[in-house]
Amino acid sequence: MKSAGTRYGTHRVIEPAGALPQAAWKVDNNLPIDPSEMLIDVEMLNIDAASFTQMKEAAGGSAEGVANLILDTVEKRGKQHNPVTGSGGMLVGRVREIGSAYDGPIQAKVGDSIATLVSLSLTPLKITRIKKVFMDRDQVEIEGHAILFSSGIGAKLPVDFPRDAALAALDVAGAPAQVYRLVRPGMNVGIIGTGKSGLLCAAAARKMLGNTGKLFGVVHIQSIADEVAKYGYFDEMVLADATSPVAVFEKMNALTGGSLLDVTINTTNVRGTEMSTVLSTRDGGIAYFFNMATSFTAATLGAEGAGKDVSLLMGNGYAPGHAEATLDLIRSDDKLMKLFGARYSS
C-alpha cells in the first residue's frame, strides 16, 4: 500500500524535509517515475495571472525575458513556482507513461491529451525548450515533461474546445464553481476585476441570480467596462481603482443605498486590493479572494482595523466537478465560447 506521503508526492521533495511539494522550495523532477506516478509530455503551460503579470513587469515586457525567468525558476525549483508571487498555473500535454501503482482520479490512456488541475507550483516539471511565450494570454509553449502524483486531479481535454481555450478555462475552474455555491437569488454581488476568471464568475453569478438581485462589476478602465458590459451579466459597471479601497467603498455604498454587497469576489491579479473587497461587503457578508496576490495579513488585520464583520474566504481552486461545471458554463454561452475560442486559438 502506498503511504499517504507518496500519494501527495513527499518522496519528490528535496527541501525542506517533511513538506508537501507545494510548500517545498525544491522538488525532484527527474525520471524515471515512481510506480505511483503519471508522466506527461508537456505542450503548453498556462501561467497564473498574478505570476505572469509579475514576470512581464520584471522582464520589462520582453517575451525572452519571461522565458528566461521561467527557465531559471524551473532549473532552481524543479517546478514553475514563481518565487515572488508563490503561484503557479496549469499545463496540458499527452500521457507518456502510467506507473503500475498509479491509482489517481485521471481516467486516461497513454497518448491521451490531458490538462492538470493541480497547480504548477507543486508539479515536478523539466523544460527542454521554450518554443513560444504568448504575452497576451499568459501561456507558454514548451517541450518537456511533468510528473503527476496519485493525488493529483486532472481532466481529459474536451473534444469540443480548442486545446488552449480548454487550458485557460480549466486553470480558473475553481472560481466559478465556488460562485455557484456562494451566490443565492436576490443577493447584491460584486466582482472586482473582469479578466477571464472574473467573466466566468460573473456568468456563474448571473445564472444563480437570474432576474433577481444585482450584479456589479468593478474595473478601472472605461474601455474595458464598455467591453465587459456587452456580455450582459452585470447590472452595473463601476469605474474605480481596486487598489483605492475608500474610492471603491464610496461608489458601492452609493450604488447600493448603503446596504453594500452580500458577496464580493476579488478576481484581480494585483497587490493591495484586499480592502476594496472587504469594505464593499456588508457586515455578515462574504469576501471571496481568488486573486493569488492576496495578502493574508492585509485582509485579516485590515478587516479587523475597519471593524468589518465579514467572512474572509480564500479561493480554493478545487471543488468537486469544477472542471465540467466550468466547461458547461462556457458551452452554455455563445459570447464566452467566442471569447475563449478567439483569444486562445493559436
Place this chain on the structure above:
Amino acid sequence: MKSAGTRYGTHRVIEPAGALPQAAWKVDNNLPIDPSEMLIDVEMLNIDAASFTQMKEAAGGSAEGVANLILDTVEKRGKQHNPVTGSGGMLVGRVREIGSAYDGPIQAKVGDSIATLVSLSLTPLKITRIKKVFMDRDQVEIEGHAILFSSGIGAKLPVDFPRDAALAALDVAGAPAQVYRLVRPGMNVGIIGTGKSGLLCAAAARKMLGNTGKLFGVVHIQSIADEVAKYGYFDEMVLADATSPVAVFEKMNALTGGSLLDVTINTTNVRGTEMSTVLSTRDGGIAYFFNMATSFTAATLGAEGAGKDVSLLMGNGYAPGHAEATLDLIRSDDKLMKLFGARYSS
C-alpha cells in the same frame, strides 16, 4: 461631515497614496490629533505572537535586540507593523485627548484606561522610551502615544482583570468569538497549537460541543501536551509537528477512523502549517486560520493540489461583541483566570 477616508485614517497615510493605514508602508504619527481622532498615552504593547517570535529569533533571544527592532520599525513606519510578518498586536493606555469630531465606538473619558482592538499594524504610534520587554509573554512596556481613528474599535479595561491579562486576552478575542460561530454539537474539532489563543479556542469549542463530538489538540512537545490536558477541554492530545502535514494527517485519520475533522483551527505562530490544517479537515469541512504566519498561496494551492474540498477561512480579528465574549469565557473558568492572571501580572 467626515469623509469615509478620514474615518478609516487615510489622512495619516504617507505612502502609498490611496492606501488604508494597514496597507500603508508609512503613516504619520505626529501631533496634534485631527478632530476625528482619539489620543492615547500608551503603557503596554501586546505584540502579535508570530511577530514576537520572528523578532526574538532575529535578535538571537536578546530583549535589547527586540527593543531595537521595535524602535526601528516604529521610526521607519510610524507604527509597530512588523515588516517581515506583516502583523502587529494591540496596546493599552490612558485616554489623553478626545477630538471634537471623534464619533467612534469607544465610550471613554479622558483618563480612562482602554485597550485598542485594532491592530498595531495600522495604529499611528510614537515611542519615547521602551521600559521593559517581557520576553516570556510577548509584551513591551513603553512610554509614548498612539492615535485612534473614529473607525477604530477598542474597549474600556475590565475592572476585574489585571491590566496585562486583559490586554493579552483582548488581543486574541477574535479567535474564540469565531469558534462560537463555527462549532456545533457533535462535530469533530481540531485545534493546532495550544498557546493562549489556542486554549481560548479550545474552551470555546468545548462549550459549544458540551459532552458531544470530539475535540483534538495538536502540539509537538509532550510536556506541553501534559500541561494542556489538565485544562480538561480536549478529548485527545495529538503529539505531532504542525509543519509536517502528512504526519498530522495520518494521526488525525487514525484517531477519527478516517472521517477527519469538521472544523480545524490553526492557532500556531509559525510558517508552513497550512497543509496540516487542510489535510486534517474532511471534504466539506472548514479550515480556519488564525495564525498570522499563514500564506495565502500555500493554503489555496496546497488545498487544490491535494484535491481537498475544504473552506479556507482567514481569521478575522473582529466579530461583534468579541471582547466581552472572550472576557466572559475566561471569567467562567477558574483555570483560564489563573492562567491569565498568573502569566500576565507584572
